[in-house]
Amino acid sequence: SDGRWEEAESLLMQVMEFRKKVLGAEYPQTLTVMNNLAGLYGSQGNYEAAEK
Known part of the structure; x- marks a missing residue:
């Protein structure tokens, strides 16, 4: 790991929020991003x- 946690967190949060809006919170691709986060x-x- 190269310690780029903050960048990864920011990108995952952006993708998660986008997918929640476009696909919904229960859509499998949204849940995958939530799991990755x-x-x-x-x-x-x-x-x-x-846990959140």
Whole structure:
């Protein structure tokens, strides 16, 4: 890992918000991005954010 957590988080948040608006919160592709964001938080040890 090269420590680009903030950039990854920002991009995932943008994609997630876009997909929520366009596809809906329960759409499989939206849920995949949410899962990826939770994984990012988990790998940083930020388990509280990962649960959200």
